[in-house]
Amino acid sequence: MIPSFDYRVPTTLDEACGLLWDHRETARIIAGGTDLVIRLRDGDVKPECLIDITRIEELRRIEESGGMMVVGAGVTHSEIASSLLMRRYGQVLSEAASWVGSPQIRNLGTLGGNIVNASPAADTVPPLMALNATATVISRGGEREVPLGQLFRRPYETTLKPFEILAQVRFPKLSDRDRSGFIRLARRQAMAIARVSVAVILQVGRGRIADIRISVGSVTPTPQRLSEAEAVLEGKTPDEERLRRAADRVSQTMIRCSRIRPSAAYKKPVVEALFIRAMKQALQIQ
Incomplete structure (x- = not known):
């Protein structure tokens, strides 16, 4: 009751x-x-x-402003998934939002709620990390901009103060040169919590990866960019051997951060395979 x-x-x-x-x-x-x-x-x-807060219009907007995408905390997952602006300038987030829960949950659940719940399995957070998103946090005393990763203290706990509200997230618009991939694994493809999800954003120039950002969900206690895996690929040709080496860095980060949890042994080959799939999706190769 x-x-x-x-x-x-x-x-x-x-x-x-x-x-x-x-x-x-x-x-x-x-x-x-x-x-x-x-x-x-x-x-x-x-x-x-x-x-x-559902009647606050300021929280319900998806806007383009000065080279940035601005998404209100009250925007629903369905609205993100169907937004033409988001499909053009934030494809990886749009794709992730389309996999959140059931249609009913996507119609009700909001981006802000998915973030502040601070679940390691939140579908929208790895894409936002890869997008270099920042959060606008407001209170009666003013507002502050926070890199998204700094919002999370531990699983299911944020750094927000009791009197603060997450108002919106902002990230640089993806350009025509940017390619992205998002892959998730759950017991069922939809309507289930992701066991592993991978978000990748990269650029390729002259056959080499010129820039890359990687984040993985359900793998580390709090969201983070996987800088070791990024370093393996940055400036390199993304051949099969290079992808396998980067995938190993991803799984090693998982094992180190999870402190050898029982699920780590199961997840190691899974996260490596999903990472390679996400990379190939972004690279548009089979």
Whole structure:
């Protein structure tokens, strides 16, 4: 049974920040509610005040601004997946959003919720890491820009203060030279939590990889770029041997960060195979 609470529905960010400041020790923010409602029902969280941000238009926008893509925290996964702007300038995020949960969850769940839930298996976070995304965090005292990776303290815990709201994420628009790949593995292709997901963004010039960014989900406790694997490929020809060497760096990072969890042995060949598939998808080779 869900306990009783005060329910507020602000229509502006200023109003939401004021409410959160006034109730900062006892309030929770709700948007899609796909995770929070379950936790309320199970008694895992017991807020005295629930602040519904779904009517704040500032959080519902997908915009292009000064060479950047700006996506509000209240934008749903369905809206990201179907956005023509996102398909052109943030394809890897659009692809990931199309795989989140069921159609019902995609219609309700928001980008901000997927981020602040801080699940290692969040589908949208590896693409955002590969996109070099930053988060705009606001409060009654002002706003701050945070590299996305710095939002995560540990699994299911962020660095957000009790009175702060994630308002939007920003990332540089992908150009015509950028290629991207996103692959996920779950018990079922959709409607299941990803066991492993891989996001890759790269550029190729004269047969060599000129720039590459790699991030993997469900592999490390908190999101990160896989710089060791990137270094293996940067400036090199992406032949099969080079891809295998980079894949080994990916799995070694997983083993080191997971502290030899029982699942690491199973995941090693899986994450290596998925990484190579994502690379070939980005490189447009079979």
